Amino acid sequence: xxxxxxxRTSSPARMRSxxxxxxxxxxxxxxxxxxxxxxxGHLSLIRRARRRADRVAVSIFVNPRxxxxxxxLERYPRDLGRDLxxxxxxxxxxxxxxxxxxxxxxxxxxxxxxxxxxxxxxxASRPGxxxxxxxxxxxxxxxxxxxxxLLGQKDAQQAVILERMIxxxxxxxxVLRAPVxxxxxxxxxxxxxxxxxxxxxxxAPVLHRALVRARRAAREGERSPARLxxxxxxxxxxxxxxxxxxxxxxxxxxxxxxRRMEGRVLIPVAAFLGRVRLIDNVQxxxx
Amino acid sequence: xxxxxxxRTSSPARMRSxxxxxxxxxxxxxxxxxxxxxxxGHLSLIRRARRRADRVAVSIFVNPRxxxxxxxLERYPRDLGRDLxxxxxxxxxxxxxxxxxxxxxxxxxxxxxxxxxxxxxxxASRPGxxxxxxxxxxxxxxxxxxxxxLLGQKDAQQAVILERMIxxxxxxxxVLRAPVxxxxxxxxxxxxxxxxxxxxxxxAPVLHRALVRARRAAREGERSPARLxxxxxxxxxxxxxxxxxxxxxxxxxxxxxxRRMEGRVLIPVAAFLGRVRLIDNVQxxxx
Numbered sequence: 093x094x095x096x097x098x099x100r101t102s103s104p105a106r107m108r109s110x111x112x113x114x115x116x117x118x119x120x121x122x123x124x125x126x127x128x129x130x131x132x133g134h135l136s137l138i139r140r141a142r143r144r145a146d147r148v149a150v151s152i153f154v155n156p157r158x159x160x161x162x163x164x165l166e167r168y169p170r171d172l173g174r175d176l177x178x179x180x181x182x183x184x185x186x187x188x189x190x191x192x193x194x195x196x197x198x199x200x201x202x203x204x205x206x207x208x209x210x211x212x213x214x215x216a217s218r219p220g221x222x223x224x225x226x227x228x229x230x231x232x233x234x235x236x237x238x239x240x241x242l243l244g245q246k247d248a249q250q251a252v253i254l255e256r257m258i259x260x261x262x263x264x265x266x267v268l269r270a271p272v273x274x275x276x277x278x279x280x281x282x283x284x285x286x287x288x289x290x291x292x293x294x295x296a297p298v299l300h301r302a303l304v305r306a307r308r309a310a311r312e313g314e315r316s317p318a319r320l321x322x323x324x325x326x327x328x329x330x331x332x333x334x335x336x337x338x339x340x341x342x343x344x345x346x347x348x349x350x351r352r353m354e355g356r357v358l359i360p361v362a363a364f365l366g367r368v369r370l371i372d373n374v375q376x377x378x379x
Numbered sequence: 380x381x382x383x384x385x386x387r388t389s390s391p392a393r394m395r396s397x398x399x400x401x402x403x404x405x406x407x408x409x410x411x412x413x414x415x416x417x418x419x420g421h422l423s424l425i426r427r428a429r430r431r432a433d434r435v436a437v438s439i440f441v442n443p444r445x446x447x448x449x450x451x452l453e454r455y456p457r458d459l460g461r462d463l464x465x466x467x468x469x470x471x472x473x474x475x476x477x478x479x480x481x482x483x484x485x486x487x488x489x490x491x492x493x494x495x496x497x498x499x500x501x502x503a504s505r506p507g508x509x510x511x512x513x514x515x516x517x518x519x520x521x522x523x524x525x526x527x528x529l530l531g532q533k534d535a536q537q538a539v540i541l542e543r544m545i546x547x548x549x550x551x552x553x554v555l556r557a558p559v560x561x562x563x564x565x566x567x568x569x570x571x572x573x574x575x576x577x578x579x580x581x582x583a584p585v586l587h588r589a590l591v592r593a594r595r596a597a598r599e600g601e602r603s604p605a606r607l608x609x610x611x612x613x614x615x616x617x618x619x620x621x622x623x624x625x626x627x628x629x630x631x632x633x634x635x636x637x638r639r640m641e642g643r644v645l646i647p648v649a650a651f652l653g654r655v656r657l658i659d660n661v662q663x664x665x666x
Contacts, residue, residue, distance in 0.1 A: 104549055108551060116403075195549075199543075200547050201493050201494050201495055201496060201543055201547060202491065202492070202493050202494075202513075202543065202544050202547035202548055203491070203492045203493075203494055204489065204490070204491050204492075204548075205489070205490045205491075205492070206488050206489050206490075207488050207489075207490055208488050209488060226489075230548055231547075231548055231549045234548055234549040234550050234551060235549050235551075237551065256486075256488055256489065257489050260487050260488060260489035260518075261489055261491075261517055261518055261521055262391055262482075262518045262521040262522050263521050264395060264521060264522075264524065
């Protein structure tokens with residue numbers, strides 16, 4: 093264990109003044125918002141932040157507003173002690189751990205929506221989810237005021253929505269999107285993976301496998317989104333432990349279904365393994 | 380005419396960097412958002428801003444999103460040359476005059492709403508109005524990044540909504556609300572007043588007169604909001620040139636109708652004089 097001078101605060105005012113001090117002294121500040129339960133995916137965001145900035149701030153806040161199912165909120169893994177240890181090991185400079193009551197005091201009424209983008213795919217399966225995400229990230233950006241915020245490609249739709257919000261609202265922050273980090277067998281890192289049974293865990297990489305095969309088929313000339321989707325569905329549904337929620341072939345910016353395989357392609361999937369819902373995606377460019 | 384070094388820009392990036400330069404040099408910056416057609420009400424906000432800050436920024440932007448009627452947007456008075464002259468005379472340091480296309484480029488999708496507060500009174504009469512106001516003010520605050528923003532009590536509901544938004548979103552800006560400025564006969568200053576005919580102009584002060592009498596009655600012991608409203612309606616409706624849209628007796632923070640006359644009381648009214656819609660209000664505290 094290294095000794096460390098990481099600041100930790102649950103006070104919005106203290107967090108703001110920390111970052112203002114750094115920026116006033118000419119330091120560039122990068123921010124990684126998280127819900128804790130840190131894994132290699134988060135750590136890769138933190139390391140990228142470190143390479144791009146002089147100071148790294150991380151928030152750990154399990155945002156109740158973005159859970160559409162109470163059960164999912166309850167079961168969301170929490171281990172603040174471990175998360176703080178990991179942040180210290182990664183030489184994070186400040187960790188912001190607000191209480192829900194500090195971010196959502198009684199009388200809170202304001203909502204932020206990215207219309208159109210928030211109601212499809214994950215938004216259709218999880219009503220209200222993205223409204224919760226946009227609200228908390230906007231609040232966190234106002235509190236932390238970083239130069240740069242890092243978003244993970246694992247939550248591709250979330251990244252598209254937040255980038256749109258940041259542009260639409262003229263927020264003075266740059267966005268860096270970082271690639272999905274995977275287990276050796278291809279399963280995307282997720283805080284929910286710990287809830288998989290052994291059988292489910294062995295079945296889970298089918299999502300990535302199906303996506304990679306679809307990307308290869310597209311690159312090798314498959315021009316029909318419908319046929320690609322059929323392949324993906326067939327492959328995932330062949331796995332008895334996995335129940336597909338949705339798969340789609342969409343424009344990576346507008347999230348609208350593609351009619352032809354061209355341009356910036358995003359293929360998001362979501363599936364249930366028992367009661368655990370996992371998402372994954374591939375994104376690539378076609379001529 | 381004084382000579383002046385007022386900066387004027389329609390570029391969001393240039394505006395942001397101007398203010399950042401000031402604040403980086405330790406200057407306190409106050410911001411007055413306007414739709415132009417400046418009158419004594421605006422000038423009083425600018426003078427207050429000057430007393431509270433080292434630098435004063437004013438925006439002039441007729442925000443299309445907050446007009447519920449195309450006719451009202453078309454008829455909204457515009458005289459940028461005169462507005463800029465007035466700003467120079469008031470020693471405004473920077474005037475931000477963005478184009479609509481710069482604030483709302485194609486693909487803009489983000490909305491901000493202060494639920495509950497935005498759909499009553501003015502919001503009920505002007506669907507979408509406050510969503511347009513919250514959106515543009517949030518964008519302007521992100522561009523200008525002032526220490527302090529000034530809001531006029533003339534638009535009391537707007538001020539309540541914006542203060543709520545600023546608090547709910549943890550925006551790093553203080554709010555100062557400034558009192559209504561009136562013509563000698565009591566008519567609240569408004570950019571719409573120039574559109575009144577002579578007859579309408581003579582009739583218009585009835586709004587303020589009725590409000591002042593209601594406040595006096597409340598202070599002298601009238602305890603029934605219903606009876607107060609009846610008095611206000613009777614007095615305004617006695618004026619043939621004026622058609623009352625609504626009058627209400629509400630809590631000054633929640634905007635909910637009062638059952639008893641107590642606490643922080645707001646009495647907003649709206650009325651049509653021909654095709655011109657005027658609003659006014661009184662706010663006071665009862666034991």
